Amino acid sequence: MNVPFLELKPAYLELKEEFDAAYHRVMNSGWYLLGQELEAFEGEYATYCEAEHCIGVASGLDALVLGLRAFGIGPGDEVIVPSHTFVATWLAVSQVGAVPVPIEPDLQTYNIDANRIEAAISPQTRAIIPVHLYGQPADMDQIMQIADQHNLVVIEDAAQAQGALYKGRKTGSLGHAAAHSFYPGKNLGAFADGGAVTTTDSSIADRVRILRNYGSKIKYHYEEAGFNSRLDELQAAFLRVRLANLDEWNGRRQQVAAAYTDLLTGSPSITLPTVPTWANPVWHLYVIRVLNRDRMQSQLAEVGIGTQIHYPIPAHKTKAYPQFNAASQPITESISETCLSLPIGPHVDIDYVIELLKKKGDVLC
Numbered sequence: 001m002n003v004p005f006l007e008l009k010p011a012y013l014e015l016k017e018e019f020d021a022a023y024h025r026v027m028n029s030g031w032y033l034l035g036q037e038l039e040a041f042e043g044e045y046a047t048y049c050e051a052e053h054c055i056g057v058a059s060g061l062d063a064l065v066l067g068l069r070a071f072g073i074g075p076g077d078e079v080i081v082p083s084h085t086f087v088a089t090w091l092a093v094s095q096v097g098a099v100p101v102p103i104e105p106d107l108q109t110y111n112i113d114a115n116r117i118e119a120a121i122s123p124q125t126r127a128i129i130p131v132h133l134y135g136q137p138a139d140m141d142q143i144m145q146i147a148d149q150h151n152l153v154v155i156e157d158a159a160q161a162q163g164a165l166y167k168g169r170k171t172g173s174l175g176h177a178a179a180h181s182f183y184p185g186k187n188l189g190a191f192a193d194g195g196a197v198t199t200t201d202s203s204i205a206d207r208v209r210i211l212r213n214y215g216s217k218i219k220y221h222y223e224e225a226g227f228n229s230r231l232d233e234l235q236a237a238f239l240r241v242r243l244a245n246l247d248e249w250n251g252r253r254q255q256v257a258a259a260y261t262d263l264l265t266g267s268p269s270i271t272l273p274t275v276p277t278w279a280n281p282v283w284h285l286y287v288i289r290v291l292n293r294d295r296m297q298s299q300l301a302e303v304g305i306g307t308q309i310h311y312p313i314p315a316h317k318t319k320a321y322p323q324f325n326a327a328s329q330p331i332t333e334s335i336s337e338t339c340l341s342l343p344i345g346p347h348v349d350i351d352y353v354i355e356l357l358k359k360k361g362d363v364l365c
């Protein structure tokens, strides 16, 4: 591939001196877990998200699991989730012993269709997990209003949305808590797995802090059966470097997205992403829809452009969820069959991508 779908090394190379300095600082400190780098990152990221508290954990999936557990959600409970999302949103619900209740997306934004939520609420419903999919915020005001009326907890899945704004407010502090992922490919990516919970609720923050550390606040004094799920000092130090550059790098993603939109507007066979007036997305992914998706994907591969599909099999059709396999989620299924993610990121050379596309002028029309 001339332009692979995702390349991680350029991020390291651009800030190499700072990452290397962070590495040496941590290695020479002799302290590798639950130390001052984590504390500093947690403070900086909480401020960035306009949230009161941030608790670093081992992954985005764990952030969702610990968030659900902190609110006491477990066996016998139902949690409303988008049917169109990365499987981790569902897995978190399953891992705490609750049942995911899938809701179809809005075909314009690909996010959970808030108009469908109320019909799915039962006496067992305890929570909603809206996902800010592809970097675009879900319609949080409407979701929070429904949650207030029915006394439900809202945990944002902000794994793809670091820095995204909803009506001028930061994602990560719009619900009762939010889960973040620092998987290397995310907008704010570490160099290994990592995640965090943000919240303005100090009792929930306390509970997540206890849960991530075996269920103890004081060593060997266990308040409940917890987890080992910590964001280590090295990753926290790297993330501090990345966080300081996040807005600038999100800006570059925005420029790539604008260039694709310019190029593809008017193309009869392509549906472009839609941005509602109240959203400032951070373009974790740039997803188009095309009827003959597989053919376009191989044509793009022929000209040297790597693409991916987010996501080829909806959670309800996977072997992980046999009890849902017979269910029909037609909007989700049609998106899986037609969606295609073009290369996007702070180091994608969009001029070169366009040059490759124009060499074979009919690929994207």
Ligand SMILES: *Cc1c(COP(=O)(O)O)cnc(C)c1O
Binding pocket: 059, 060, 061, 062, 085, 086, 088, 089, 131, 157, 159, 160, 180, 181, 182, 183, 193, 194, 195
């Ligand atoms: C990446 C992602 C997760 C899980 O994060 P990990 O750090 O990979 O565990 C959860 N939800 C969504 C929407 C994601 O994209």
